[in-house]
Amino acid sequence: MKSISLYVDNGSWLCRVHPFTKLAYIVTAISVPLIGGTLWLFAAFIALSLAVLASGHLLRRVTPLVAFSFTILITIFLIHGLFNQNNQTPLFQIGPLRFYQEGLLYALRIGCNVLNMLFSFAILVLSTKPSELVEELEKRGFSRRIGYIIISVFQIVPQMMGTMSTITDAQRSRGMETEGNLLTRAKAFLPLISPVVMSALINTRERAVALEVRGFAAKQKKTYLADRTPHRGDKPITIALLALIVLAAGWRIAQCL
């Protein structure tokens, strides 16, 4: 069963860093440039994120994420470069399309913000096991119901894919052609949706009973099978990151005064 989580334990130091440290990094990386408001801060954090990813041997696995948001970025550059309301200074022309400086600059800002978010999230997403993140959250008093919901999503999606292939098997067994050209396969896809959705919903009943009898709603403090060994950088890095936010805010206020 293939998981939807992008985490793979590649043994790098990043995998051993506490999830909260990575969360603090996300907060800092996103908020500092927004508070500071200058373009070079975005660039600095993008570069920093990339450096961290590279040192964790994760650079190659970021590419598909970037590719995913690329189409959306291109649309933004096209639409704003061509049609932004504030467009005044033509910059260059490709065929009949004339691009303007104001629109492109505006698009650049959006693009930088998106990439910055993407890379900083990538650090967390690619190097943290979801169940570990949830366990740490629960240990700090996060509701175990919410914890269950999160973890269970990671189980349920591959399980639904499994159900899908079992139901395909059942339909094939009863004479429905699902192999062959694209049209046959596409046609076979439609009758799958409703039984998969149905079975996912119907399983919830028994799943709920299963949770009840296994003390899911118990009031006792939960215990855990494993304890993580803290990374010695966790504390100083977190403090430094939070200090950066304060610094940025202070600088901005000072500027305004």
Next chain:
Amino acid sequence: MNLFKTKFNAATIVLIPACIGINYLGKMFASLLKLPLWLDSIGTCIGGCLGGPVIGAICGAANNLIYGFTAGDNITLIYALTSLGIGVAAGIMARLGFMKSFPKALLTAVVAGLVAVLISTPLNVIFWGGTTGNVWGDMVFAATQAAGMPVLLGSLLDEIVVDVPDKIITLIVVFFVLKGLPKKLTALYDANAKVERLD
């Protein structure tokens, strides 16, 4: 009848991940067949209809937050608010009896679609300068901008073109799924159910 009455028992807790899984499936289906729709709120609407507006809201928001934080899809993170709105809308309409017949379900779809539009448009403008990332919708947006219309209006049209048809298809699917659900299951989500005494 209290519209927002909600049970937080194992049955509703388990419903939420199932709905999020269904959302994922719908989205995968739409992108596999290259449909000009999202289809990523089927589960949220089911959650809302079965568990009420609060569960719908949680399904919607949790959906985007979970995928955003753990699957690397942080663009969806921003739209957690929209999903939340859709879940609430579907939940309220269902509690008001607007999922009982097919024409009424269509009305629910329009309401859910409009709620999505109202919440998404400002988000689009703030984060993307008005585009939505959907090819068809963005063509409309480009046209409005070329014609010199205000960004907000363009973005609104952009969203309407995408969201309303999407929610109509979504709620048609939801309507038929709910109709097929066995009574044994739906009885669990009845927020007003009480144990009757036999003696």
Next chain:
Amino acid sequence: MPVIAVENLKYRYPHADALALDGLTFTVEKGEFIGIVGANGAGKSTLSQALIGLVPQFYNGAYGGRVLIDGLPAESTPISELCCKVGLVFQNPFNQLSGAKDNVYEEVAFGMQNLGVPRAEMHRRTENALKLLDIWQFRDRNPFDLSGGQMQRVAIASILVMEPDIIVLDEPTSQLDPQGSEEVFRTVDKLAHSGITILMIEQKIEKIAAYCDRILLLHQGHQIAFDTPQKVFSRPDLEQLGVQAPVFTRICRALGTTLPDGSYPVTVEEAANQLRRTSVLPPVSAQQEERPELFEIRNLEFSYRPGTPVLHGINLQLDARPTAIIGQNGAGKTTLVKLLKGLLRPTGPSIWFRGEDISHKTVAALAAQVGYVFQNPDDQIFRYNVLDEVMFGPLNIGMSEEQAREKSRAALALTGLSDQENSNPYDLELNERKMVAIASVLAMDPDVLILDEPTIAQDMMGRRRIADIVRTLSAQGKLVLAILHDMDFVAECFDRVVVMAQGQVVADGSPRQVFADSAALQAARLDPPHVTQLCTRLGYDGVFLTVEEFLDACGCQA
């Protein structure tokens, strides 16, 4: 004070007309081992859920009377509190997983985590339970990738580790191999001796009779009897109540052998002590008729994941004799029949159907000739109406609407579902859903019918119905190939038995030959049928397979 006190318990599910439980009154003392028996729909599972408070707290509905667990009312004590006292293993293991853990070890520990058991203790209990149930080697596997029996073991382990004072087990051994279920009974019995109270729902009557102190007999929600096994199983009206007495009781009754108190023996020991040895001719094997060959399997290898082969070089010819595949959990039985059906692909050409290599055929192309009923019926149901569900297959293989409807109605009649035509299959009970799955394949009128553990969850009537289906189809010259864990049923209905162990065929022949081969049975963790066991004890020659056969030899009518 009794640990369980039930007083005039009544319950009705929401939207239901009839009471599922009607006026139950009994008490159970600490350390007792209670068996609960009854036909399908008798209310056994409902009672088990009432003991842990799921009925009525989870299901709502209408409730009357009282259930006291250690003095606590089950109706109002939170389930999260009751579950420390009462552990419940469900009927369907496929649904007992928490869905929050991705390996067996953590899955088993999930309940303890919720109850706040200290870490070292959790590891100790988990390891013990996994070893006890023989699933230690699967601790790192995803629980959803296990075979049916392995999953059932996980379900039992996950409740045992919570160490409740009362354990309620709802058909916990339905998918286990015979020695595996014997081990579960022995384990549970040991727990009972250590002061833990056990309530076990089972269709395996001989086992229940051998282990339980008292039997609670239910019928349509009513409590018929609560007494010793000897008293309960000696009741003359037992069959009308949908329960078949143990093999030993049936034999003793027919031979008129009673215990001093006038009831009949219920276990093999009691029966062997009471029955006097008479001279009995050993049974003779009937001449087997020749049947045309259908499947030819040569050197079949298969693995789900590279490096861990599941089937090793299977060689087998299958003709149209009714054939049973038996063997230990995880032996590869389901895998083998899925390969025959084309749902899994062997690495090279190794399976021929009527002389044709099936590796190039699509499953759909084989569908009209080879029918397959899944181990879990829920994998197979996808329509909202029983008749539509059954007609799906026939319509797909090109029957006309008329003909499909006719065939489907006939199949529903054969499976006893005629009056459920318009029900939603998801609203039916497990045993009925299993029948719907069988009917939906029967309606396609295939030449080969593969049944994966068809007797799960079926009561006496259901098993007889399946036996009828097997006979009817073989009389029509079709191959019925069934995977089974019920040896009595195998001995009764099948002409050929294939024994599998660890991905290999270890024995193959008539039931009489196979059940005489104790080495093969041991390798596959099987036991001979109960009659065979009794006759071996009594020192008779030959292998007796059914009660009728033995009674005939004794010169007596059943």
